[in-house]
């Protein structure tokens with residue numbers, strides 16, 4: 222068998238163009254499939270995590286808020302929109318709704334403390350179920366009016382590790398606050414949000430020059446909804462909109478999908494391209510090996526005349542294809558890996574910082590799978606020519622090869 | 624022993640062999656001549672299990688090889704038969720030594736030291752020394768043919784089938800190579816050779832392949848050119864087709 226490997230090696234060296242063409246085709250198919258799988262998994266992980274982290278099954282905003290609401294929820298863009306607080310009670314009465322809590326968004330200036338613009342949000346401590354579960358360090362007492370809970374990225378850039386942020390004093394709109402706790406990173410807008418008590422939020426609105434007509438206590442920005450056990454969020458969401466037309470609702474899944482739609486179509490395109498390239502690679506290996514086998518007909522005939530059996534000839538050709546396909550697969554994985562690494566920033570820019578990359582274990586899994594799949598494709602392409610040539614009579618092979 | 628009986632072979636509408644019979648005893652030296660396109664290579668290929676006749680039977684050492692399954696046929700080609708082709712037949716990307724070792728590689732084991740020593744001694748016998756690491760393209764036509772002969776001997780076959788082994792060589796080289804085959808034959812190997820070099824017809828029993836049939840060669844009275852032109856010029860001693868044994 223050692224000699225067979227040697228023969229294969231020599232033969233590959235003899236045909237550098239064919240060798241590289243095959244390796245390239247397999248590598249291309251592999252790289253594209255790899256990237257598609259990674260991105261698609263990323264989207265999946267992002268959707269799931271985002272839905273989990275948002276903590277609410279439904280988010281209700283004023284219908285008039287439009288795209289502003291989306292951008293505030295996803296990216297934490299400081300925007301503001303308001304609706305009557307009484308709507309919360311109305312929402313709670315909609316069948317299938319188990320729990321609600323309100324939040325009020327503040328119109329804020331760029332805060333001096335922080336790199337990115339942060340959103341100031343007042344939340345209802347008593348009813349809240351979306352903030353408190355995600356604090357890094359549990360608070361013994363309820364949040365005081367001079368305290369804040371900050372998103373993971375609000376001040377970590379300033380003080381280093383997130384935990385160090387606790388106890389820090391920060392100024393917002395001329396008012397000093399102490400950081401009571403910090404939220405786990407979510408990849409969502411909450412990472413750039415500062416949470417205050419409702420009390421403080423309304424106070425700050427009163428004192429802000431940004432509000433010509435002050436927003437009063439009977440105004441809120443969003444209502445977060447938890448549905449009853451067994452209820453379908455999409456259905457409940459529809460019910461809310463039907464009963465309260467002044468409200469627009471989002472389910473986190475739909476929310477994320479609307480933002481990752483662009484990425485999803487890229488992934489779809491990549492998958493299609495990957496499959497096409499795979500077919501192309503198989504066809505190419507098939508053609509190249511058919512040509513190569515025809516060229517080497519005499520040599521193969523000579524091998525047979527010297528006693529090489531059909532099985533050996535078959536293995537010789539398939540092994541050669543396998544060498545090319547395996548190299549192509551490995552190269553493809555490396556290229557795919559590099560491509561996804563370097564496209565990270567572009568993708569993050571495209572859909573905001575909520576995009577979550579799959580972990581290394583998944584990368585490795587995908588690498589092994591795509592490399593194996595494309596290797597199989599390459600070998601598949603060589604099977605037919607190998608089968609045909611190994612069935613020919615030695616005399617015919619020698620004669621035709623002349 | 625090779626026993627070919629009533630072989631028939633046709634390609635499309637051309638009948639190349641018609642009821643050809645031939646028996647070659649162990650240790651015999653058989654020479655086959657005949658005009659170009661007369662079917663000599665076809666006959667030799669049938670005897671070497673490289674192709675099948677349309678009719679007739681082929682027995683090697685009392686085994687009907689046409690009944691053998693493919694793997695056993697491959698093993699037979701590997702162990703019992705050494706085939707020297709009409710054209711240069713070395714494998715270009717392999718060195719001289721690796722070429723000679725190929726038949727071992729195609730048996731079910733890897734070549735070992737003893738194989739290497741034997742290959743080297745074979746190369747020496749055919750007059751190729753100090754060229755083990757060279758590639759075929761670095762050798763002359765005559766040298767390549769010698770290496771091919773050494774390769775055919777590698778698995779110590781009992782039968783050597785040589786198809787015009789001196790066809791494209793000069794007279795001196797031809798004489799040396801004929802000498803080589805004579806030596807191989809003297810050491811006990813059966814040799815069947817196709818050649819136009821009828822000066823050497825005396826090396827063994829000679830036949831002419833003509834009109835699809837095999838006839839005994841009449842003798843050295845004829846110039847090689849005459850027989851190469853066609854069977855008509857041959858002596859009247861020729862008997863009925865396919866009856867020669």
Ligand SMILES: Nc1ncnc2c1ncn2[C@@H]1O[C@H](COP(=O)(O)OP(=O)(O)O)[C@@H](O)[C@H]1O
Pocket residue numbers: 617620634635637639657658659660661662663664665666
């Ligand atoms: N595979 C084949 N297909 C068609 N014709 C063939 C084939 N092999 C041999 N022939 C024809 O059969 C005849 C005998 O060929 P061959 O045995 O090579 O003759 P020789 O060796 O005596 O020159 C030639 O006319 C040749 O063209």
Ligand SMILES: [Mg+2]
Pocket residue numbers: 663664665709786
């Ligand atoms: Mg011939």
